[in-house]
Amino acid sequence: MRAIRFDESGKAQVVDIPKPLAGRGEVVVQVTSTGVCGSDLAALRGTHPFRVPPLISGHEAGGRIAEIGPGVDGLALGDRVVIDPQRSCGECALCTGGRYHLCASKQMLGIAEWDGSFAEFTAVPASTVIPAPDGVADEHLALAEPIAVAAHAVAQLGDRERTRSLVLGGGTIGALVARVVRDSGAEVLDVIEPRSHVHPMLESLGATGVHTPDAELESHSYDAVFVAAGVPALLERAFAAVAPGGAIVQVAVFGKPVPVPVGELQVREIALLGTAMYTKTDFTTALDVLDRHPGLADAIVSRTTSLEEGAEITTRMAADGPGDIVKLVMVP
Missing domain, CATH: 3.90.180.10 (Medium-chain alcohol dehydrogenases, catalytic domain)
Structure with a gap:
């Protein structure tokens, strides 16, 4: 064969x-x-x-x-x-x-x-x-x-709120996370993606707003944030975007250890959720x-x-x- x-x-x-x-x-x-x-x-x-x-x-x-x-x-x-x-x-x-x-x-x-x-x-x-x-x-x-992969990532939220959701990275997995989380109840769904030619595709999959990385989004305002690109700086952006009591779901694979602001995790009671397979x-x-x-x-x-x-x-x-x-x- x-x-x-x-x-x-x-x-x-x-x-x-x-x-x-x-x-x-x-x-x-x-x-x-x-x-x-x-x-x-x-x-x-x-x-x-x-x-x-x-x-x-x-x-x-x-x-x-x-x-x-x-x-x-x-x-x-x-x-x-x-x-x-x-x-x-x-x-x-x-x-x-x-x-x-x-x-x-x-x-x-x-x-x-x-x-x-x-x-x-x-x-x-x-x-x-x-x-x-x-x-x-x-x-x-x-x-x-x-x-x-996307369904498992969204399922990690369990019963947590996801009315306002943010996906960092609009490649294949980020785009599919957007579709699944929109289906699961997200009313506002923003996606950050540098490649402008894929923005229409992300909108067709349910994103209510698609932005380039230089966009200024309201801080501490998202119930759920999905890190869907293997860029370490995105974890910092996720912490800046997630609301008190909200959740960050780590979807992308990082090639090296990435610092996590544990103090912020504790004080704002943020859930940091891994997802595997x-x-x-x-x-x-x-x-x-x-x-x-x-x-x-x-x-x-x-x-x-x-x-x-x-x-x-x-x-x-x-x-x-x-x-x-x-x-x-x-x-x-």
Whole structure:
């Protein structure tokens, strides 16, 4: 089968590798769409902590069940599914308590030990697939994973107020956080994003105000602030924007330690919430979002292309940055 291999030189190229087989408890998914994200680009650059080339990357994916291994019930050939790309131990207290996304032994699809979704087929545990609704097109199934990231981030608020919300960073995840938090009750939703060409997209996803970083926003006025870009200075801005008793949700990954004003956290009783990955509940939310907002996929996806062209674009994005691409999706 065709697959994209990342090599140590920083190049992605299509290669021919054996089609995977479904082992016990596994299924093989014929990939109908797979998305490129920042972790893929970091892997290709050689800066990702555990995605180390050579490897078949890719963890945002959906498709159709093409093979069913022994011991699998409740699935049929041809079923449309999305993949929760986490393979946990299933035995620790976190796994048995439903928080498998925090398992210390968890592996992610798209590492050297587990070939990812930048391929025609991928083998995954049957427990990781979630049925997809008929209303979501095959080529849009890959978007369930980044929307699940956003859904999990918003879910971290629990019952906390979010009437006035602020998203710092309007890339793929920030844009999707905006959509999910707007759906969950935000009446005022401001987004800070330096790239003016993506402002209309953010407005189409529910932002009531989109601003460049030099905009002056009312301080201490937002119930919830989401840090959705890996820029350390944004945490300082989040503290300046959040209201007393409000919450900051740290969504983006920082490459180094970042100082936190603990005194301000205490005096204004600010909740600083981390968010890591997602669970199947978040994928259910994500699929519902895709189903209810049919224009979301067209708004967020900049390019839909083949593995061959996708390999060239991914190599260029890793070397030179994403440019005007918000989301790249490949259809193997």
